[in-house]
Amino acid sequence: MEAKLRRTMTSVTDVLFPTSKNARDPQQHQLLKTGNDYVTNLPLQMAIYFNCFFSPFWLTSVIVVFELKYMYLTTLYKIILLAIYIVFTIIEVIRLYIGYLGNLMERVPELAGFWLLTILLQFPLILLLLFNDQAMLLPLERAVHIIEALFVLFEGVCGYFAIRVMVNYQVTKFHLRQFTDLEQIQDDEYWINNNHQHQS
Structure with missing residues (x-):
């Protein structure tokens, strides 16, 4: 199940983020120093880190405000807001976890899943909470929604x-690894041929 999910996320990533021509052309590869290059995005990691601390405050504020205005809401909006809060909270936990892990460990499938959850689910939901006037937004609620929306957008x-x-x-590292393996194979064949010639 996990392997299938990773393959699906990898194929989606290939469609959404096509590799550049430099990455496809072996002659234009720059030498990668193994163990010294990090492609972790620092601004993204900082945003996820601070978002992890802000999310409990956002959830607490939302629950308190929802309790205060509960009796003034229509039955429809009681159900809608409650469903949005539950879905948003569950997705936020998953999103921040796979985003933190994917960016820090340089795993593309996890990071792609984080990005898709951010764009397709969290961003529309937070905009719905922020700009829906019929939900009777209070100042505290509007403030925390604005901050959360900025986090999600960033x-x-x-x-x-x-x-x-x-x-x-x-992709570049994969191609370089292929060339390294090819050179190693050619060197092995050279030494094997030399040994055969000396023996004969």
């Missing part, structure tokens, strides 16, 4: 560029 933008850089880097 992470979406940074995540896109982080995935592009990471995909290009890994």
Whole structure:
């Protein structure tokens, strides 16, 4: 199941973030120093880190405000807001976890999943909470929604560029590894041929 999910996320990443021509052309590769290059996106990592601390405050504020205005809301909006809060909270935990892990460990599938959750789910939901006047927004609620929306927007933008850089880097590293293996095979064949000639 996990392997299938990783393959799916990898194929989606290949479509959304095509590799550059430099990454495809072996002659234009620059030498990568193994162990010294990091493609982790620092602004994205900082945003996720601070978002992890802000999310509990956002959730607490939302619960308190929802309790205060509960009796003034219509039945429809009680159900809608409650569903949005539950879905948003669950997705936020998953999103921040895979984003933190994917960016820090340089894993493209996890980072792509983080980016898709950010753009397709969290951003529309936070905009719905922020601009829906019929939800009777209070000042505290509007303030925390604005901050959360800025976090989500910033992470979406940074995540896109982080995935592009990471995909290009890994494609380049893959091609260089192929050339290294080819050179090693050629060297082995050279020594084997020399040994045969000396023995004969």
